[in-house]
Amino acid sequence: MDCGDVREVLLDYQQGRLASEAHGQVRAHLDGCPSCANEDRLEHELTLALERRLPQYPAPVGFKRRLAAQWPAEASSPATRRPWPKRWAALAVAAVLVLVTAPLAWQVVLAPSETGRSAMVTEAVNDHVRLLQSQRPLEIESKGIHQVIPWFSGRLDFAPGVRFAGDADFPLRGGAVGYFLDRKAATLVYGRRLHSVSVFVVKAEGLPWPRRGLERVGRLEVYRTSSRGFNVMLWRDGELGYALVSDVGPKDLTLLAEKFASSS
Ligand SMILES: [Zn+2]
Structure with a gap:
């Protein structure tokens, strides 16, 4: 080992x-x-x-x-x-x-990439758990992506680049602005049966995105892991980075990542 x-x-x-x-x-x-x-x-x-x-x-x-x-x-x-x-x-x-x-910033700034990677995973899981526990997790509840994406403009200094509007398998529940480590994140929540999947979208630059052990999902190169009972996927797509977190199984997360890959 x-x-x-x-x-x-x-x-x-x-x-x-x-x-x-x-x-x-x-x-x-x-x-x-x-x-x-x-x-x-x-x-x-x-x-x-x-x-x-x-x-x-x-x-x-x-x-x-x-x-x-x-x-x-x-x-x-x-x-x-x-x-x-x-x-x-x-x-x-x-x-x-x-x-x-400063639990996570420290790791990202000073520690080698593996620690940085685990800090990213930990942050994604923490943010997901915080959303689950929040009384009012979504700042905009929605039945449509055409409502949600424009809502972010003026609240973020980037466009979240998400085109997947949700469907019967993964209905879009809404969005919120949150923080991911040192930066603002667009948070989108999709349903999956009785569960939910959190998607955090950030400017990718300067974060320790995993470069090893990636697997291909559509046109994306995705890092997959699990932490504290949650499944996590991370990928970078151009200037933006994405983190998917949920307690649904890895296959369900892959399905959602495929929808992101083919729609954006
Ligand atoms: Zn060692």
């Missing part, structure tokens, strides 16, 4: 979702790789930060904790973990402080 492999499965590792052999491999890598061990800790902090930002959901978090407590504590047993050097501990404290004040 190399660093890239480890980063891909880090969340699954932390949540105890890996088979025991893979779990052991990740753990062995983390023991020998300070950079990945650091990432491991950052991810853990981000999870805690996310939980703190979701006070409305005490039950699932409590449930998660109970689950975590039930896992054989091999990964977190202090007896078997190698102690960190003092300098690392100081860095960890500093990093936690930064995480509290």
